[in-house]
Amino acid sequence: MTGCGDATGYGDAFDAWRADAAGPWRDYTHHRFVQGLAAGTLPRPAFLAYLVQDYRFLIHFSRAWALGIVKAGTLAEMRACAATVDALLNHETSLHFRLCAAAGIDAQALDAAEEAPENLGYTRYVLEAGYSGDFLDLLAALAPCVLGYGEIGARLAREAAPGTPYRDWIDTYAAGDYQRTCRDVGALIDGAVAARLGPGAQSLPRFAELSARFRTATRLEAAFWNLGRA
Amino acid sequence: MTGCGDATGYGDAFDAWRADAAGPWRDYTHHRFVQGLAAGTLPRPAFLAYLVQDYRFLIHFSRAWALGIVKAGTLAEMRACAATVDALLNHETSLHFRLCAAAGIDAQALDAAEEAPENLGYTRYVLEAGYSGDFLDLLAALAPCVLGYGEIGARLAREAAPGTPYRDWIDTYAAGDYQRTCRDVGALIDGAVAARLGPGAQSLPRFAELSARFRTATRLEAAFWNLGRA
Amino acid sequence: MTGCGDATGYGDAFDAWRADAAGPWRDYTHHRFVQGLAAGTLPRPAFLAYLVQDYRFLIHFSRAWALGIVKAGTLAEMRACAATVDALLNHETSLHFRLCAAAGIDAQALDAAEEAPENLGYTRYVLEAGYSGDFLDLLAALAPCVLGYGEIGARLAREAAPGTPYRDWIDTYAAGDYQRTCRDVGALIDGAVAARLGPGAQSLPRFAELSARFRTATRLEAAFWNLGRA
Amino acid sequence: MTGCGDATGYGDAFDAWRADAAGPWRDYTHHRFVQGLAAGTLPRPAFLAYLVQDYRFLIHFSRAWALGIVKAGTLAEMRACAATVDALLNHETSLHFRLCAAAGIDAQALDAAEEAPENLGYTRYVLEAGYSGDFLDLLAALAPCVLGYGEIGARLAREAAPGTPYRDWIDTYAAGDYQRTCRDVGALIDGAVAARLGPGAQSLPRFAELSARFRTATRLEAAFWNLGRA
Secondary structure (H helix, E strand, O other), rough: OOOOOOOOOHHHHHHHHHEEEHHHHHHHOHHHHHHHHOOOOOHHHHHHHHHHHHHHEEEEEEEEHHHHHOOOOOOHHHHHHHHHHHHHHHHHHHHHHHHHHOOOOHHHHHHHHOHHHHHHHHHHHHHHHHHHHHHHHHHHHHHHHHHHHHHHHHHHHHHHOOOHHHHHHHHHOOOHHHHHHHHHHHHHHHHHHHHOOOOHHHHOOHHHHHHHHHHHHHHHHHHHHHHOOO | OOOEEEEEOOOOOHHHHHHHHHHHHHHOOHHHHHHHHHHHOOOOHHHHHHHHHHHHHHHHHHHHHHOOOOOOOOOHHHHHHHHHHHHHHHHHEEEEEEEEHHHHOHHHHHHHHHOOHHHHHHHHHHHHHHHHHHHHHHHHHEEEEHHHHHHHHHHHHHHHHOOOOOOHHHHHHOHHHHHHHHHHHHHHHHHHHHHOOOOOOHOHHHHHHEEEHHHHHHHHHHHHHHOOOO | OEEEEEEOOOOOHHHHHHHOHHHHHHHHOOOOHHHHOOOOOOHHHHHHHHHHHHHHHHHHHHHHHHHHHHHOOHHHHHHHHHHHHHHHHHHHHHHHHHHHOOOOOOOHHHHOOOHHHHHHHEEEEEHHHHHHOHHHHHHHHHHHHHHHHHHHHHHHHHHHHOOOOOHHHHHHHHHHHHHHHHHHHHHHHHHHHHHHHOOOOHHHHHHHHHHHHHHHHHHHHHHHHHOOOO | OOOEEEEEOOOOOHHHHHHHHHHHHHHHHHOOHHHHHHHHHOOHHHHHHHHHHHHHHHHHHHHHHHHHHHHHHOOOHHHHHHHHHHHHHHHHHHHHHHHHHHOEEEEEHHHHHHOHHHHHHHHHHHHHHHHHHHHHHHHHHHHHHHHHHHHHHHHHHHHHOOOOOOOOHHHHHHHHHHHHHHHHHHHHHHHHHHHHHHOHHOOHHHHHHHHHHHHHHHHHHHHOOOOOOO
């Protein structure tokens, strides 16, 4: 894993925000749930509880990316967000259905599950950031999830115990496809920041606001792992 | 053409709203611009002026359908809106680029064109209806455009002068594909209304509010044709 | 205290929503924090921790009522929301400053305090409900706080230990002024529901949606008391 | 009147935006409706038609300022917007009622009047700018109305024909109270810009976006005067 402050390959804004949120970022990416995935010691019921909530999360996360289409400033930005919505809504959710079905959780059970407070808190924070702020606020609030999973996936692919039963999960996020998505999202963010705030963006108070958004979303993302309690 | 009050095949809510907005609906669907397309008498510069504004319209209309994803209540509603966003953003806009390019208007000219007041008024009304209201308000504001073009296309396919140079435009909206979209959108609206307001929806004050939304959007849609002035 | 299902004097919609959320409502209104206020056993640091977070809450709650002005359908609804914004922004926040100052917490400390996850979760849920839904969704999400405090205040005024040091807090919400606000808000809700959904509102699926909003906000409101941890 | 480019006393951002929109700004502030108010030649029915639409405008303008409370970043920004909402909702609308009543237009007639397209277009543009953008986008879209009326009032107080029957209207906006409001709003904008974009704000692409917002709102404001057609 790269240390905080090192280049991640996911873009300049992300590097800066991540360094600025070093503590929460570590809490999130090194949460005991994550470490349990790597070691293979995470109890199965904990993983399933997480999966069920993650389905609801996915729905609201799709909504947030759709809000990105509404808030975008160019056709290219709109299309980038629309591609993510399509991936989430038409592929990820189907994958999730299958994954849960294989674990004995059917679509009805997924819909019936009560949204946990940590789930409500995180998803509504992201959506509200998007509604109340502009495109950049939304991206800053979306970034920790997308890019953090990429970082976790890449790290766990190297560090995970050979026999962990969570290899599939790890591979999903370590895969070239997902890593490419992370670099694309990072480039989308950098482009959006530069187009609005210019080359000196990082020295503006506006950038500090965005960094605070990223930090708060990171704290809520860390809390989300707590849902994986057996 | 079916008279106002007749079944259109585009759903019950649409039938009711259309009957309720009979005057503006006729102004819109029988605007002299439309009649000029049918007769072939519409001056070419008028059509091009319309095309240029319609490109900007398409962008904002895509944003409004994306807002539909955000405001939807079920995965099926989200997917229906996402399919429309995809169609608009990835296919219609490209078609538009080609159509305009063939007429000597390049992408740069499209982007540079100042949005006309009629365009601003209509698109922002739809978006604001969606932001300030709920999913139903948004659908009621979106309906006149989608379904009106279907009705106009179907009628003009029967009535247009054989030699009209606007046959391509007419065929686009008369085509089975587009007519299917209209029936799907009509079904989306009826389903969304029933899921929220129940079987007696049409007798509720809420339905009258939606009808007023539809009527206002129809008035603005009629004004949009005025953009086609040579 | 009235049992769940009894008339509260705060309106018909509230009575129905409260009965529908009986479990979470009891968790909220009889939380050990509340019982500690009544018995006088709540540790002072717990109360102060709550006060600090409550200041941030107040800011976002004011924003949510301001969103009510934007989403209202009539001048009377707008004015009712504006009166609440004025009360919160110009009076409650000043009161809060003084209360905190008296406890040794200055304005700078209030601004510097990191928003707790429970605070983020609740306030953003309410705001997002308002943005994504319509005026009724917003009111249903706002109701548990406003009306629950009224119910708690009225009950604690009767039940509190004579020597509890939290008498001032209790009196604020038991006072005639605040009880009148609760009846006004209840009437605003009933009027808004009837104006949109008609006399049979409670039998519509839409009403069940609103009830679910109320229930979720109640769960998050209960979690908010957990902030009062010494 | 100060020439475009001169300092107006309403702040730096306004000065820059106004200079950038010189053509539309002149169309707006020197519209024949405005000149007719000054010369006293504006037909009474034209003025009344404007008054009726202006009432509806006021409602949506209040909603837009309320959205400012939701989108503000500090308590001071929230309070500044709330003061404007209070002035508009509790004083201006009442004044309007009285003014219209004196002209024989009662509250019912005001509510029944159909919103003109120019009214819909302008108000929804401002609201949508606020919803889709952030606090700055909203302020840039609100500025032409507030500050333009101040500039028009001040100029007409000097230039109007002694016997114009529209002296009351002119005095309202020339008055010290309204001029102070303009300076306050100008200061609110400058403060909000500096707090987010720093001291070099005017050189950022973001500032050009805001200027484009201001320009578009100015064009729509100019079109609004067309409502005053006998």
